[in-house]
Structures are given as structure tokens and as C-alpha cells.
Amino acid sequence: MAAQRLVVVGGDAAGMSAASRARRLTKPDELEIVAFERGGFTSYSACGIPYWAGGVVDGPDELVARTPEEHRARGIDVRMRTEVTGLDLGGQHVLVRDLESGEERRHGFDHLVLATGARPVRPPLEGIDAPGVHGVQTLDDGRALVDALDGGAGDRRAVVVGAGYIGVEAAEALVRRGWAVTVIERSAQPMATLDPDMGALVRDAMTGMGIEVVTDTEVTAVRTGPDGRVRAVATAGREHPADVVVLGLGVRPETALAREAGLPLGTSGGLLTDLAMRVRGHENVWAGGDCVEVLDLVSGRTRHIPLGTHANKHGQVIGTNVGGGYATFPGVVGTAVSKVCDLEIARTGLLEAQARAEGLRYVTATIESTSRAGYYPGARPMTVKMLAERGTGRLLGVQIVGREGAAKRVDVAAVALTARMTVDQMTALDLGYAPPFSPVWDPVLVAARRAAAAVKGD
Known part of the structure; x- marks a missing residue:
């Protein structure tokens, strides 16, 4: 029996994670894997570019997780500087152009992964x-x-x-x-x-x-x-x-190929998939990374949230399914962190404007606290804002702005959102405490107490 062929469009996080996972689950005589990348690098961290530019990290080699040569050594046929210019879903082939020679060719597929990323505005x-x-x-x-x-x-x-x-x-x-x-x-x-x-x-x-x-x-x-x-x-x-x-x-989903092929797109222009990351209505077409919309577990709607964390998970899910296993990507709560110099910035869940747009009735609580016990050297201030649904007390969103030790506290809220916890339930969370790491009441718990009081008072 001839090997099936997996064609991957896009050689970064989602595409190469899918290819690598499928390769681990299959033998080359079972599944041939061909990946097309129009740029000069594979599997790299675009998130690290500002820190390279700022002299914090070296680049570009330090930002590459796996080179084309390393992928090829693992049984993935990576074609660099090669752009996919058209999709024929009925005939199950892609049209590609070698950007160096200008030569155009057709490549058939049994499974197609679209990991075309996003384009800057x-x-x-x-x-x-x-x-x-x-x-x-x-x-x-x-x-x-x-x-x-x-x-x-x-x-x-x-x-x-x-x-x-x-x-x-x-x-x-x-x-x-x-x-x-x-x-x-x-x-x-x-x-x-x-x-x-x-x-x-x-x-x-x-x-x-x-x-x-x-x-x-x-x-x-x-x-x-x-x-x-x-x-x-x-x-x-x-x-x-x-x-x-x-x-x-910012960026927008790079879905021109998908649109021309008649694939389903959401309100932001991102591809729509099921939980297995299969493009809706297409049994052998998959999509992941910055070109898709994902389910927002808080609002219940699809959103475009272009983050490398999601892209790598999408690729793992796709590769598992193509390789004969079963996996799903259940959705996200919209967690993101960033920094400017020593200021840390974090958010998860819904903003006030998003909650209003969903017709949700909510209360807010904003508190000032510190990253460590106030008496411990190095304690830095932080502000935590929390949104909770009126009546039910369900956590809807958290935002944190502060100095060292502030941003990653949002992960507690991300878990609480995923678990659909109420702010009252959050107040009983058994979080780690010692003076070098937090006040006796962690800032997230202080905000939860304030939000729970607002819900009850309301």
C-alpha cells in the first residue's frame, strides 16, 4: 500500500508541530510529510524578536527551535523559499512556486494542514x-x-x-x-x-x-x-x-488561500475548525495557529487570538489526529502577558467592553497590593482588577499591572476561568505563601474577596 501524503503550508509553530507530531506517530512508508515555507526559517520564536532588537537575547539563530536541516533529518521534507499559491481541494493538490527559480509545480495530498499564520496590519x-x-x-x-x-x-x-x-x-x-x-x-x-x-x-x-x-x-x-x-x-x-x-x-489572519478555496471563515477572517482542528466541513483539511479562530471558553464565541502557545498546541492536536490518534483543542480564556522595561502587564478573560457586548451583567473590583509581604525587601506594587458576573459570581476576567512578580499571577485566574469558578470559590484557593513571594493574602485572592463582596452586596 502506497504511503499517504501530508502537505503542510507554513513552516513555523503550528505547521511544524503538526508535522513533527505526525512523524513521531507514523513511519515514512506509511505517511510522507512535505512542508512548504516561503521564508528562510522554520520553527522560530517571533515573540523573541523585540528582545533580540533590544539586545537582551541573541538572534536570529538563538530564536530558532529547529532548523530545516533538523526537520529533514527527522523525516520531514521541508521546502524552503517555496510559496503555496493555490489550493485545489476537490483534486487534492496544491500549486506551489519556488521563489528562487520561479518554477511552479503541483503536489498532491491526502491530508492538508493550513498553518499560514497572520499578516501585520x-x-x-x-x-x-x-x-x-x-x-x-x-x-x-x-x-x-x-x-x-x-x-x-x-x-x-x-x-x-x-x-x-x-x-x-x-x-x-x-x-x-x-x-x-x-x-x-x-x-x-x-x-x-x-x-x-x-x-x-x-x-x-x-x-x-x-x-x-x-x-x-x-x-x-x-x-x-x-x-x-x-x-x-x-x-x-x-x-x-x-x-x-x-x-x-497588530495582525490579521493570513487566509487569502483559504478564502479563494471557499473554506469557512469567521468574523475576524480566521479559519473555523472543529475541536480536532479539522476545518469545518472538510474531512482531510486541518488548520492551526494564527490563521484560525478559537473558542473563547468565557464568552462561548470564536475569537482570533494569535499566540505561539496556542499555535504549538494546535499543531500537537493536528499531528496526533493525522497520525492516527485522537486529540482535541477545547478552547482558550484569552490569557496574555507582556512587559515594557520593568512594568509587567497581564490579562485573561473578558474586558468590560467585551462583557457588555455579550450582554453580561457584571461587577468589578480593583485592589492595590504588593508582590511580597510589605515588610520584605523588594516588595513592589501591583494593581489587580477583577470582573465577576452579577448574581452567579462567576469569574469573567482579570487584569494585572505591576512590577516584578505581577504578571504570572494571572495564571491562577486563567485556571479559575477554565474551571468556571466563582470569585467566592477563588477566595478559598490554597495558594503558596511566604513573605519573599507574596503577602499572606495573595493579591489575586484579595481581588477575589473584593469581587465576592461586590456580588453579594449587589
């Missing part, structure tokens, strides 16, 4: 493609940014457009490199993944670090000099001088 503004304007999506992007930051002398000015996760991490990298940094954000506060009152804490901290934060402001153009390079970023009535511009406007 790049608005159609004057000058947006000028030299000196950088994204931070791929390792090639990272190399270009590092080279730009290494060059030049004297007063060096950078503008970051967008103050989400990418934007604040890029701002940190630039500050570490000694650049004067301006961050421009169209929302009222940085970090729109937080409620505005918590975003205001981030803004105050960034300003205290010497970062100029401009909010409620749209970028209208990127201005260039006589040499064609960026010289400023324009907003209504003002220009912000810039030798380098970093775009941190």
Missing part, C-alpha cells in the same frame, strides 16, 4: 513602505530592525505606531538601545487589551520611563526626506521626527 498610508519603516513579524524583519538600530550616531529618534503588545515591547527595545521613543496610539490609552483604567497605569509608567505616549491620535502619513528614507510620522496638525519607525498595529 500595514495601513495604506503615504510613505508606509519607505526605508526605515519596520515590522517585527519575521526573523528577516528582526534582522532589518537590528541593523537599523545599530547604525547612526548622535540623537536617535524612533516612533512606534500602535501601543498593543508589539508596540510596547518594541518601545522597550528602543529604550534599551538608547533611542528617544514616541508611541502613537489611536485609542484613549495604550494596551487596548486592557480596560482604559488599567491602560492608564501603563501609560503613566511608560511616561515615567521617558517614553512619549500620544493617544487618541491617528497617523496620517509617513514623511520622507530627500534620500527617500523616513524622517517623521505625521498626525493631525503635528509631525513627530523619526529616524526609525516600528509598526505595532
Whole structure:
């Protein structure tokens, strides 16, 4: 019996995790695995690019978990600099183009994995493609940014457009490199993944670090000099001088191929799958990573949440199923952490605006606490905000902003959300305590007590 063929489109987290897992479960004479990657790297950490740019870690090799050669040695036929340009689902083949030679070929498949990732938002503004304007999506992007930051002398000015996760991490990298940094954000506060009152804490901290934060402001153009390079970023009535511009406007699912093939897409444009990560309505087509929408366990709706943690889990599930096993990806609660210099930022579950959009009635509780017992050296302040459903007391969301020791406390809330705990139940959680690690009442538990009181008082 001839071997079946698994074709993987995309050589990063989801795609290569799926390929690697399927390879471990099958023999080459049972399943041939071919992966197509249009870039120059496989299995790398895009999340590490800002820290490479900031000089915290080395790159790009340090950010690569497994090279094409290592994948090939394990029985996966990786084709680099090869782009999949079309899908024929009925005929079960893909059309691919070698980006070096321009040669086009067709490759048949028995199983198809779409792991096409996401594309950075790049608005159609004057000058947006000028030299000196950088994204931070791929390792090639990272190399270009590092080279730009290494060059030049004297007063060096950078503008970051967008103050989400990418934007604040890029701002940190630039500050570490000694650049004067301006961050421009169209929302009222940085970090729109937080409620505005918590975003205001981030803004105050960034300003205290010497970062100029401009909010409620749209970028209208990127201005260039006589040499064609960026010289400023324009907003209504003002220009912000810039030798380098970093775009941190987020990403959208890269699903052009899927759309052209008629595959089902959600409201954000991400592919829709079942719990086994099989594309809905297609028995032998799978999808994972930043190109899919996932089930939000708190709201019950699908959302686009592009994170490497999810992508690797998707790949494991897909590879298990293709390899003859059975696995599912039940969903997420929307947990994410980030930092800008020594400020830690975390969230999980729903924001107030999201809870309102779902028609949920809720209460909030916000508390100030410290990372350690107040008398223990090194105790740092943190703010914890908690949302709970009125009536039931079900936990709906948690946000944390603070210094060292703040962000990873959100994991307790993520577990509580997954377990559908009430805030009253959370107050009895047996969390670890010693003065070097927390006050006798952990900040998350203090917030839960306050939220439980609000529910009962309501």
C-alpha cells in the first residue's frame, strides 16, 4: 500500500508541530510529510524578536527551535523559499512556486494542514513602505530592525505606531538601545487589551520611563526626506521626527488561500475548525495557529487570538489526529502577558467592553497590593482588577499591572476561568505563601474577596 501524503503550508509553530507530531506517530512508508515555507526559517520564536532588537537575547539563530536541516533529518521534507499559491481541494493538490527559480509545480495530498499564520496590519498610508519603516513579524524583519538600530550616531529618534503588545515591547527595545521613543496610539490609552483604567497605569509608567505616549491620535502619513528614507510620522496638525519607525498595529489572519478555496471563515477572517482542528466541513483539511479562530471558553464565541502557545498546541492536536490518534483543542480564556522595561502587564478573560457586548451583567473590583509581604525587601506594587458576573459570581476576567512578580499571577485566574469558578470559590484557593513571594493574602485572592463582596452586596 502506497504511503499517504501530508502537505503542510507554513513552516513555523503550528505547521511544524503538526508535522513533527505526525512523524513521531507514523513511519515514512506509511505517511510522507512535505512542508512548504516561503521564508528562510522554520520553527522560530517571533515573540523573541523585540528582545533580540533590544539586545537582551541573541538572534536570529538563538530564536530558532529547529532548523530545516533538523526537520529533514527527522523525516520531514521541508521546502524552503517555496510559496503555496493555490489550493485545489476537490483534486487534492496544491500549486506551489519556488521563489528562487520561479518554477511552479503541483503536489498532491491526502491530508492538508493550513498553518499560514497572520499578516501585520500595514495601513495604506503615504510613505508606509519607505526605508526605515519596520515590522517585527519575521526573523528577516528582526534582522532589518537590528541593523537599523545599530547604525547612526548622535540623537536617535524612533516612533512606534500602535501601543498593543508589539508596540510596547518594541518601545522597550528602543529604550534599551538608547533611542528617544514616541508611541502613537489611536485609542484613549495604550494596551487596548486592557480596560482604559488599567491602560492608564501603563501609560503613566511608560511616561515615567521617558517614553512619549500620544493617544487618541491617528497617523496620517509617513514623511520622507530627500534620500527617500523616513524622517517623521505625521498626525493631525503635528509631525513627530523619526529616524526609525516600528509598526505595532497588530495582525490579521493570513487566509487569502483559504478564502479563494471557499473554506469557512469567521468574523475576524480566521479559519473555523472543529475541536480536532479539522476545518469545518472538510474531512482531510486541518488548520492551526494564527490563521484560525478559537473558542473563547468565557464568552462561548470564536475569537482570533494569535499566540505561539496556542499555535504549538494546535499543531500537537493536528499531528496526533493525522497520525492516527485522537486529540482535541477545547478552547482558550484569552490569557496574555507582556512587559515594557520593568512594568509587567497581564490579562485573561473578558474586558468590560467585551462583557457588555455579550450582554453580561457584571461587577468589578480593583485592589492595590504588593508582590511580597510589605515588610520584605523588594516588595513592589501591583494593581489587580477583577470582573465577576452579577448574581452567579462567576469569574469573567482579570487584569494585572505591576512590577516584578505581577504578571504570572494571572495564571491562577486563567485556571479559575477554565474551571468556571466563582470569585467566592477563588477566595478559598490554597495558594503558596511566604513573605519573599507574596503577602499572606495573595493579591489575586484579595481581588477575589473584593469581587465576592461586590456580588453579594449587589
